[in-house]
Amino acid sequence: MLKPEDFRTNTWKRLTQTLTDRLQELRELNDSPSFGPEKTAQLRGGIAELKKILALADNASASPAVDPDELTSVGDPGQ
Numbered sequence: 731m732l733k734p735e736d737f738r739t740n741t742w743k744r745l746t747q748t749l750t751d752r753l754q755e756l757r758e759l760n761d762s763p764s765f766g767p768e769k770t771a772q773l774r775g776g777i778a779e780l781k782k783i784l785a786l787a788d789n790a791s792a793s794p795a796v797d798p799d800e801l802t803s804v805g806d807p808g809q
Contacts, residue, residue, distance in 0.1 A: 732786060732790060733790070734790045734791060736790070737786070737787040737790050737791070742787070746784065746787070749780050749783060749784055750784070752780060753777060753780045753781070753784070756773050756776050756777050756780070757777060759773055760773040760774060760777065
């Protein structure tokens with residue numbers, strides 16, 4: 731599972747840029763009137779998947795910074 735700090739790396743920033751560029755390409759293709767319903771559905775599926783991947787960073791920032799289970803001390807008699 732990805733952690734919030736994973737989304738602050740240079741690798742994530744480069745990947746985000748690559749995915750954003752591809753998302754724009756797919757959106758432009760989707761606007762083309764020359765595609766039939768099957769190709770349009772395929773493009774929309776690709777767009778949806780890229781948006782899900784890009785949203786991972788948003789989901790990570792919305793989650794707690796520390797997993798509550800990580801706060802429990804091992805061997806603490808109060809736990």
